[in-house]
Amino acid sequence: MRIHPLAVDGLTALVPTTVACLLGAEAGGQGWPRLGVLAWTLVALTNLPLALRGRAPVAVLLLVHLCWLGYVTLGYWPVVNSPAAMVALYTVAATRPTRTTAVCAVLLGGVWIYAGVVSGSDTMASVVGQAIGYPLVLWRFGHLARRSAELTVRLRAEQAERARREVAEERVRIARELHDVVAHHIAVINVQAGLARFVFDSDAPTARTALTTIGTASGEALAELRRMLGLLRADGGDGAEEGVAATEPAPGLDRLEEMVERVRAGGVPVELRVRGEPRPLPSGVQLCVYRVVQEALTNVLKHAPGAAAAVELVYRAGGIRVSVTDDGRSRGGPRHEEGHGAEHSAGSGEPGRERGRGVDQDRMPKPKGHGLIGMRERAKLYGGTIAVGPRREGGFGVHLTLPTSEQAARRGDAVTE
Incomplete structure (x- = not known):
């Protein structure tokens, strides 16, 4: 009290x-x-x-x-x-x-x-000494008390500001995770729904397969959203469903093949290559790789359906390198990479005015760049580097390099979903 x-x-x-x-x-x-x-x-x-x-x-x-x-x-x-x-x-x-x-x-x-x-x-000498000494001592102690009170106020203000910053950063992180989770699955659902509608009367097996893929993708999206909500409610929720959601692991490299299969079902031929000796990696590093690959393949699926893509994982001593490339040969209409166009425009100083691969970008929607921003933030969070841009031989490429040293491992384990 x-x-x-x-x-x-x-x-x-x-x-x-x-x-x-x-x-x-x-x-x-x-x-x-x-x-x-x-x-x-x-x-x-x-x-x-x-x-x-x-x-x-x-x-x-x-x-x-x-x-x-x-x-x-x-x-x-x-x-x-x-x-x-x-x-x-x-x-x-x-x-x-x-x-x-x-x-x-x-x-x-x-x-x-x-x-x-x-x-x-x-004893006037003693009186004068007291008249000088006591006020000085009281002055000193009072000054220390005032400084302590000022530092306490400043510390509380800094703590409040830090709390506001952490809340803002957490909101950005949640928004990024929602973007990564929803955009990929919605892209798959959108492509498969269009395919099912197109062949519904003429090719029932294909339509049935497309609907099955839609159900799988939507179920996975719902599961990931539930897991995220479970993590957010872990401190206050006591429901059984929340408890299960909170204990589900974050997606890692073991689920890359599953994601690649889902993108293949969306009409994009994807090749997954693994080089080097696979080894256990920190959960945070695995999540970073998974989300970057997911975002890159989602861009291919949305903006260049039919273009051949390749995902390559290279295990190195003290690090891992991930590349996601496509040949740019879209059979589904004009190509526009979310975020990639922003990267290209920023370098030229004239956003939206270059013409890439024969496509007039002035007629295309301006990129928001959320995907690219999310990739960069993830790479920076785990001490890695990322390069995104057009390839000389055509198409686009995303190249991510992450360290897997003990220090990076501790950071990765400390910052996961």
Whole structure:
């Protein structure tokens, strides 16, 4: 339970007030005049205002010193109200700028020396030393408290900003994952639906096969979406379906053949080649490879159906290289790579005005570039590099290189779906 600051100040004011009452009761025994009604009134006026020190520290300090000054002038024991004056100075030092604190410290030291002079002290050297030392010590401690409070506020602001950044990054990651998951399967479904509609009356077996592929692709898309939602709800969901979804593994290299078969069913001949000695890779690296290949084949499927494509995985010492290429010989209409066109335009400085492979890009929809951005972000996330662009022999190519060292493995395992 959080205590209200005014209550804290009230409790704090009780400490010097109690000390003042105890010292005031002992004043007679110390050779000073016993406190009468006026003296006790000044003691109360000196100490009780500390309950408001948090709201008006400078005003409280001035009131405390004014009452203390009157108390000392009447010839009473100055030590009785000195704790209240020191608490008031500490409060100013902890909440106000250095210049204001310096003036208040001089005020405390001046009243302290005045009390020594009025009381006729035989140890003025000690009084002057106290008048200088106590304000400096209080000033220092108050300054440290103020700096600590400022750093705490700054730290909380940085934490809030970091939290906002993490939320924004998480939204981007989720959007990228949804794009990768949905775009591929929807492209397959779209092509197969067109095929089924075209041969529905003339070739029932082909139409049936296309519908089967549509059902498989839609089921896989739904399963991946459920897995993603399960991961997002893993902390708060307790349903059985959510629990199953959250434990399903992220797609990896073992599912590349399955994805290639799905693209082949969509009318794109794809060849999958693996070179080098296959070995276990971090789940994050596998997910990165899978998503990049998925995005590249989706572009071929959507924008160049019928073009021959090739996926090549090369296992190297300390890394893996992935290439997805196509020959650009589309039999399904004009070719337009999502993201690839953006790469090409950015290099020329005239977006949308080059003519590639005899296709007038001015008539084609402008690329949003989400696929290319997603590929680059994934490669950067795992310390890799990616190159996307037209090939000299025709078609387009996507070339991804990822490190698989221990450091990269730790990063890959830490950042997965």
